[in-house]
Amino acid sequence: MLRPSAEVAQKIISVVKRKYKNVAESLACQFQYPTGKEGLQGGHYPEELIGLLPDDVTKWYCGVGNPLSLSKIVSGEKVLDLGCGAGIDAILAAKMVGSSGLSVGVDISEEMIKRAQSNKKISQTTNVLFQVVEVAALPFYDEQFDVVTTNAMLNLAVDKKRALKEAYRVLKKGGRLHVADQILVGSAMCSEQAMDCWFK
Numbered sequence: 755m756l757r758p759s760a761e762v763a764q765k766i767i768s769v770v771k772r773k774y775k776n777v778a779e780s781l782a783c784q785f786q787y788p789t790g791k792e793g794l795q796g797g798h799y800p801e802e803l804i805g806l807l808p809d810d811v812t813k814w815y816c817g818v819g820n821p822l823s824l825s826k827i828v829s830g831e832k833v834l835d836l837g838c839g840a841g842i843d844a845i846l847a848a849k850m851v852g853s854s855g856l857s858v859g860v861d862i863s864e865e866m867i868k869r870a871q872s873n874k875k876i877s878q879t880t881n882v883l884f885q886v887v888e889v890a891a892l893p894f895y896d897e898q899f900d901v902v903t904t905n906a907m908l909n910l911a912v913d914k915k916r917a918l919k920e921a922y923r924v925l926k927k928g929g930r931l932h933v934a935d936q937i938l939v940g941s942a943m944c945s946e947q948a949m950d951c952w953f954k
């Protein structure tokens with residue numbers, strides 16, 4: 755697995771934060787794949803699920819698949835979304851778990867978390883919380899969540915091994931990890947090339 759030096763790792767984190775500060779303002783020209791409602795439809799989210807959210811919320815979606823479909827999320831469960839962005843999956847998970855459950859979304863970008871807070875308000879969802887967090891160090895006790903979900907975040911995380919270790923730590927025994935992401939096909943780059951290629 756690609757392991758950048760500490761210096762390169764810091765640079766990558768600041769480039770990721772800068773990119774998502776801009777994304778929180780507008781998705782225009784930021785991605786090479788469909789985003790917003792078109793992205794949700796392309797990712798085969800059921801229409802009735804998409805219909806639960808106003809267009810002003812779905813327009814901020816920039817995931818690459820539908821991780822919520824990977825097992826049935828039911829009433830009363832506790833779900834954690836890693837790299838929640840503007841909060842679309844976390845808000846949809848909140849609708850699935852209902853008022854007896856809880857959905858938590860975390861993201862490294864303060865601006866994306868502000869956007870998620872705004873989307874929480876617009877969608878009138880109460881059982882969802884958002885917090886600025888780096889996924890390699892989750893501020894949660896062990897075995898708290900029934901489901902950990904993540905959509906298009908792991909490919910950006912510098913320390914993927916630690917992010918996955920943290921995800922497993924906070925999952926209850928028998929909990930489920932739902933991942934939608936992009937993978938590199940071919941050989942890994944050396945660390946000097948990594949930053950230039952991080953968003954390709």
Ligand SMILES: C[S@@+](CC[C@H](N)C(=O)[O-])C[C@H]1O[C@@H](n2cnc3c(N)ncnc32)[C@H](O)[C@@H]1O
Nearest residue numbers: 774816817837838839861862863888889905906
């Ligand atoms: C492509 S966006 C996907 C957002 C959201 N999951 C969605 O489907 O719309 C990736 C998100 O991961 C976040 N991210 C990247 N690296 C992260 C890290 N190390 N810790 C937490 N969040 C991270 C970014 O800030 C960004 O909001």
